[in-house]
Amino acid sequence: MEWVKGAGAIAGLVATIVTLVFLFRPDLQPKPPPSASSGALKLLEFYPNASLRAFLEQTDQSTEGFTSEQLASRVAFMLYEVKLQGFEDKPIIVKQELIDNATNEELSDERPFTITPPQNSVKRNWHYSVPLSMIRGNARMVVTLLDGDVDVARLKSRPFAGLKPG
Secondary structure, eight states, rough: HHHHHHHHHHHHHHHHHHHHHHHHGGGGSOOOOOOOOOEEEEEEEEOOOOOOOOHHTTTTTTTTTHHHHHHEEEEEEEEEEEESSOOOTTTTTEEEEETTTTTOOEEEEHHHHHHOSSSSSEEEEEEEEGGGGGGGEEEEEEEEEETTTTTEEEEEEOOOOOOOOO
């Protein structure tokens, strides 16, 4: 019976020490398991035919270094919101595609950046633009969030016309 009392005293001492460590160093506490992972993309604004100048101004980018001809060139662009839940410290690839609306042919496929959320829940706005001069007929823009090869979320623009004759 004495050994049970001794074990209880040691367990109480260990629990007190652990509690004090977590009290003074909360960063050492184990993180709770993440909730179910999910992602969402929301279209904020879509401009099917705008000047490059308008795109740069709308996205708070400098027009410095561009010629007046370049700033007058036409682009399609969309502003969108990304929401990620449960992907803390896990890289999520942003894939941007331009799809020919008539043939479903992929005209471009880019993976311009990866989001690695520093916390369990993040929300941020981004943008995607394409020059209208590269589009023949009608096209649509598609943004996909990828966890490896798995689609987390997808957003499609409505079809829009390019500048090349169809």
